[in-house]
Amino acid sequence: xxxxxxxxxxxxxxxxxxxxxxxxxxxxxxxxxxxxxxxxxxxxxxxxxxxxxxxxxxxxxxxxxxxxxxxxxxxxxxxxxxxxxxxxxxxxxxxxxxxxxxxxxxxxxxxxxxxxxxxxxxxxxxxxxxxxxxxxxxxxxxxxxxxxxxxxxxxxxxxxxxxxxxxxxxxxxxxxxxxxxxxxxxxxxxxxxxxxxxxxxxxxxxxxxxxxxxxxxxxxxxxxxxxxxxxxxxxxxxxxxxxxxxxxxxxxxxxxxxxxxxxxxxxxxxxxxxxxxxxxxxxxxxxxxxx
Numbered sequence: 001x002x003x004x005x006x007x008x009x010x011x012x013x014x015x016x017x018x019x020x021x022x023x024x025x026x027x028x029x030x031x032x033x034x035x036x037x038x039x040x041x042x043x044x045x046x047x048x049x050x051x052x053x054x055x056x057x058x059x060x061x062x063x064x065x066x067x068x069x070x071x072x073x074x075x076x077x078x079x080x081x082x083x084x085x086x087x088x089x090x091x092x093x094x095x096x097x098x099x100x101x102x103x104x105x106x107x108x109x110x111x112x113x114x115x116x117x118x119x120x121x122x123x124x125x126x127x128x129x130x131x132x133x134x135x136x137x138x139x140x141x142x143x144x145x146x147x148x149x150x151x152x153x154x155x156x157x158x159x160x161x162x163x164x165x166x167x168x169x170x171x172x173x174x175x176x177x178x179x180x181x182x183x184x185x186x187x188x189x190x191x192x193x194x195x196x197x198x199x200x201x202x203x204x205x206x207x208x209x210x211x212x213x214x215x216x217x218x219x220x221x222x223x224x225x226x227x228x229x230x231x232x233x234x235x236x237x238x239x240x241x242x243x244x245x246x247x248x249x250x251x252x253x254x255x256x257x258x259x260x261x262x263x264x265x266x267x268x269x270x271x272x273x274x275x276x277x278x279x280x281x282x283x284x285x286x287x288x289x290x291x
Contacts, residue, residue: 010103010104010105011104011105011106011107011112012101012104012105012106012107012135012138012139013107014106014107014108014109014145015139015140015141015142015145016142016145016146017108017109019060020058020059020060020061020142020145020146021060021061021065021146021149022061022109023109024109025109025110028108028109028110028149028153029110029153031061031065032065032069032149032150032153035061035065035066035068035069036069036072036073036153038066038069040066040070040267041066041069041070041073042073044070044073044074044266045074046073046074046075046076046077046078047074047075047077047078047288047290048077048078049078049194049291050290050291051074051075051078051196051288051289051290051291052196052197052251052254052255052258052260052289052290052291053085053196053197053198053199053251053254053255053288053289054071054074054075054197054198054199054266054286054287054288054289055071055198055199055200055201055223055244055247055248055251055285055286055287056068056071056072056147056150056198056199056200056201056286057200057201057202057203057284057285057286058088058142058143058144058146058147058200058201058202058244059146059202059271059282059284061146062274063271063273063274063275063282063284064202064269064271064282064284066267066269067267067268067269067284067285067286068147068150068284068286069150069286070266070267070286071198071266071286071287071288072150072151072153072154074266074288075154075196076154078194078196079151079154079155079159079194079196080154080155080158080159081155081158081159081194082159082160082193082194082195082196083116083119083159083160083161083162083188083193083194083195083196084147084151084159084160084161084162084195084196084197084198085119085161085162085164085181085195085196085197085198086144086147086148086161086162086163086164086197086198086200087144087164087166087177087197087198087199087200087244087246087247087250087251088141088143088144088147088163088164088165088166088200088201088244088247089143089165089166089167089169089200089201089243089244089245089246089247090137090141090165090166090167091141091142091143091243092137092140092141093167094136094137094139094140094141095132095134095136095137095138095165095167096132096134096137096167097132097166097167097168097173098130098131098132098164098165098166098167098168098173098177099131099132099133099134099135099136099137099138099164099165099167100120100123100131100132100133100134100162100163100164100165101115101120101133101134101135101138101162101163101165102115102120102133102134102135103115103117103120106145106148106161106163108145108148108149108152109149110149110152110153111152111156111157112157113148113151113152113157113159113160113161114157114160114161115160115161115162115163116160116161116162119160119162119184119188119195120133120162122184122187122188123162123180123181123184126180126183126184127180130173130176130177130180131164131177131180137165137167138163138165141165143165143200143201143243143244144163144164144165144200146200147198147200148161164177164247166244166246166247166250168246169244169245169246169247169249170246171228171229171232171249173246174228174246174247174249174250174253175228175249175250175253177250178250178251178252178253178254178257179253179257181197181250181254182254182257182258185254185258197251197254197289199244199247199248199250199251200244200247201242201243201244201245201247201248202242202243202244202282202283202284203215203216203219203220203240203242203282203283203284203285204216204240204241204242204281204282204283205241205243205282205283206241206280206281206282207241207280207281208278208279208280208281209270209272209278209279209281210278212270212281212282212283213268213270213283215238215240215283216240216242216268216283216285217268218234218238218240219231219234219235219238219240219242220265220268220285220287222234223248223252223263223287224263224264224265224287225263226252226255226256226260226263228249228252228253231245231248231249231252232245232249251289252289255289258291259291260289260290260291261290261291262289262290263287263288263289263290264287264288264290265285265286265287266286266287266288267285267286268283268284268285268286269283269284270282270283270284271284
């Protein structure tokens with residue numbers, strides 16, 4: 001495991017506050033109050049320990065926040081004092097193929113969140129250098145950061161995170177990452193520690209609404225079937241621009257290993273719901289994986 005932490009600083013400052021989500025504590029809380037009070041979110045009962053994790057969008061909250069809130073509502077009871085492994089795509093091409101933030105804390109306007117160093121050390125001991133400790137990939141990346149205020153809103157500082165940024169999203173890499181996570185998950189489970197997984201991804205990008213809905217439905221059906229190869233074939237054949245297909249497939253592989261019996265679409269929307277523009281939309285989905 002490389003010890004070249006690539007621009008590592010003990011405190012990772014926010015890169016998306018004030019753009020993807022509000023820049024002040026009061027504004028974030030007000031927005032999240034509204035999102036979680038939506039009828040379709042409120043009707044969802046919180047899940048128990050059967051929850052493995054969920055797919056969550058990472059666009060600006062005004063576009064995808066309501067869809068994201070569905071997944072977080074489901075974890076709102078079980079997630080206290082848990083470790084959240086947040087897998088996001090690397091949008092900027094900085095850093096190694098798969099990078100894990102080494103240690104320290106991440107800051108948002110809601111406060112600081114601790115990195116679970118124990119989990120990271122365990123990953124380092126089993127991954128054979130396939131996951132590199134590196135901070136550079138995370139410095140400007142929004143896909144992981146935008147998930148954190150949701151967790152802070154629900155749990156305060158009573159949780160930890162493990163940020164994993166994927167530049168290489170191939171099926172083989174996704175499978176390898178899932179295998180490493182599985183090994184550490186089992187170790188933590190034996191110790192009575194709670195671990196959940198968040199795969200950060202948007203779906204179709206900048207296509208007409210009807211096409212986005214059709215293509216994304218096809219991809220989501222593959223996700224629900226836990227057929228990773230068919231998922232890759234579908235997004236390749238139809239040219240579906242899902243940015244976080246690697247994190248999603250990692251969660252699919254992992255869920256299969258954990259004996260997942262149910263995958264549910266909690267909510268789907270497009271940016272047209274916020275903008276009214278149906279010619280160039282982005283699709284968003286919240287999808288849960290249960291044991």
